[in-house]
Amino acid sequence: MKISSNFDAGSIEIVSADNYEDIQLRIRRDNAADFAQWFYFRVQGAAYQHCTFNFLNAGESAYPDGWIDYQAVASYDRINWFRVPTHYENGVMTIDHVPLSGSIYYAYFEPYSYDQHLNLIGQAQGSGLCQVSDLGFTVQQRDINLLTIGHEVESDLKIWIIARQHPGETMAEWFIEGLLNRLLDPQDPTSRALLDRATFYVVPNMNPDGSVLGNLRTNAAGANLNREWANPSAETSPEVLAVRNKMQETGVDLFLDIHGDENIPYVFLAGTEGVPSWNGRLEALADQFRHHLLLASPDYQTEHGYPRNAPGKANMTIATNWVCENFGCLAFTLEMPFKDNANLPDDDFGWSGQRSLRLGEAALSPIYAIAQNLRA
Missing domain, CATH: 2.60.40.3120 (Immunoglobulin-like)
Known part of the structure; x- marks a missing residue:
């Protein structure tokens, strides 16, 4: 053996x-x-x-x-x-x-290899609807690639979606694959309607170094990227610094950060209710998004998840909190299980890459449903 x-x-x-x-x-x-x-x-x-x-x-x-x-x-x-x-x-x-x-x-979970990651970027570019740009290098000199999908006109909504800040949460990149498959399908009416009014900025893998190294949660320098957003460093968290700089250039109207949770056997959203600028408009938008995601995917639920942050008590080093506070936009962390989804268990496959992919496809529906309300 x-x-x-x-x-x-x-x-x-x-x-x-x-x-x-x-x-x-x-x-x-x-x-x-x-x-x-x-x-x-x-x-x-x-x-x-x-x-x-x-x-x-x-x-x-x-x-x-x-x-x-x-x-x-x-x-x-x-x-x-x-x-x-x-x-x-x-x-x-x-x-x-x-x-x-x-x-x-x-x-631990269905892997998503670096070759798959590069193939995903190549396939997206090959659709003719997506531009690939380079935001810089990781600690180990791997590319930080951004996929831009849309017309990039000033009036467009700016929708940012990132995944795999924690490299071991491979379900996050499976989610992105599903989202891109649908978004880049010229025969999908939801995607066509969205791209008439929005530009998508997608980072399929925020942490390619940690992914290749077989890390759970950190990059090659030992930084937990989802605790670096308040003050990223070119030396230890260049991935966050590069993406944050590009966000400040484009603006953000909606932000989704895709993750996996080790303990909780459900799909759930974590909001930004604890940021100082949280208000009734964002509360209503968040409720609308949750409602339409419930309609789009039975894998999603609202009963189980992280406790809601008290007003003013948000951790501002976390991506969604930093983005919400700085851009005044709706921002969610979406979590998927490493275990099975207890609401819809599957004895053979549990929660899987394919189920993550299908959830990524479904996520475009609530984005479309609330698009007209994203700007004040």
Whole structure:
């Protein structure tokens, strides 16, 4: 038996792999920070063997409650991913599985590789409706690309959507793929109507360094990008600095920041009610958006999520709060589960890349529904 992780986003530490029924592993921390939750590795030579993978430090991970009712994902071809039996007890997370082939991959969630990311950008540009521009470099000198879709006239609404500030939240880029598929479809009437009045600015992956490194939450310098928006640094958070500068150039009428949540088994929105400038207009817009997203996707719900911030108590280093306060616009963090969606469970696949993609498609409907009200 051989266990390896020396590939894009691969991450695991091997303690012992001498016994199929007691394979001992540790979840590796981010390369320059203490967050540990993401894992992605390959197993060879274990076909038809009952394998028990024990993650010894799961109880010391960034979100230990995230292992409760969690099921890991596996794939033989890295295209089709399925859930495998997983349980958590006494600080150890365990996968029990019998591989049916000589090579299999296990991961925290369905990966979205850097090659997929580059292909997504290329396909978007190939539609003829999208312009790709370069905003700068990451810490490790990877490109920070922006997709601009629309006429870019001054009267257009400026809609910004970013994803994967936290690189291990791969469902966020699956969401972007779905959104782009629909937005760039010339036969979709909602997309055509939106692009008559709005320009979209989309950053499919805010953190390509962390994605390639197999990090959960930080970039190559150890910065949690979603805590850098008040004062980004060219040295440690150039990704945020570049995007923030471009926002100040274009303006923002609506902002969506796409994420995944380790603990909560639901799709939900987190608003910006705690920013100093929150008012009745933004409250009404937020209610309208939630209402229309409920109509667009049964995967979304409003009962479960983060507690609402008290007035004036928002963390202004978070992207949505900073954007809302600086542009006076509606801003949401959209969260999807690493676990299954408890409202619509799927025993075979759980919450998946495809379900994230479908939610991305559905998200255009509430944007269209409230577009005429986005500007005061």
